[in-house]
Amino acid sequence: MSTIIEAPRTPRERSSKGRVNWEKWGWLYMRLSGVLLLILIFGHLFVNLVLGEGIKEIDFAFVAGKYATPFWQWWDVVMLWLAMIHGSNGMRTIVNDYASHRTVRRVLLIGIAAAAIILIVLGTLVVFTFDPCNTFIPADQALTFCPVN
């Protein structure tokens, strides 16, 4: 069987009318999320690593302080969703470029999708169910403002 290689710049033919062009929306998503991620990630790095003592200050109390406000909860969750989907879609492109063996490619793509779903769900739950005075935390490790019984 011979493969037909179309001349460059031949307009793409639609396989059937009215079907969603996912590849186009993925392409657009990479660009839209990229612009938002630039702001979110640079803000994240500035607040966590540049201000004050940077990495030296980061501990449980630091994060508890940030997650006490919905602003930082939403900042982190939006960043998580945008970055996981952007990164996973980028990895999908790269796998499609290099993994020519059908089964290998399929396994890699399923792995990427599974990792994305698991980490997005986990990360979102962590941010929104986080309670700095959670009853699992031993009294001697609790933050000063927590009502320890």
Next chain:
Amino acid sequence: MPNEAASTLTTARSSSKRPAGTLYRGNTGMWSWVLHRITGVSIYFFLLVHVLDTAMIRVSPQAYDAVMSTYKNPIMGLGETALVIAIMFHAFNGIRIILIDFWSKGAKYQRLMFWIVIALWVIGTAGFAPIHLHNVFTEPQ
């Protein structure tokens, strides 16, 4: 030429055997793509780990502080510096890619924009690296 459409792509031949390069073949266009791909993959794998280490916040203060202490050792500190430098390249070059695609003059100025990306990258690194390395290599108060 089997098809008329293809003829729009033929270019004048130069005496050089090497291709002169197009947007993505050879020179800055290709190397920026290579760097964009390598930095994208690196950031992706870090993100997988970073979501997991942050999840320790939901386990206990001790668990979270234990993972964070590993981030504070000098070798990890150098790794974080490299990671932030990689993110800066990916972010600035990402904006260059977006401008090539959406700005009518983007393709024309892609090479100039590449050097602007490199300049911003150097400035960003000069701003970030000394601060972070100072925090990593000095004792906590």
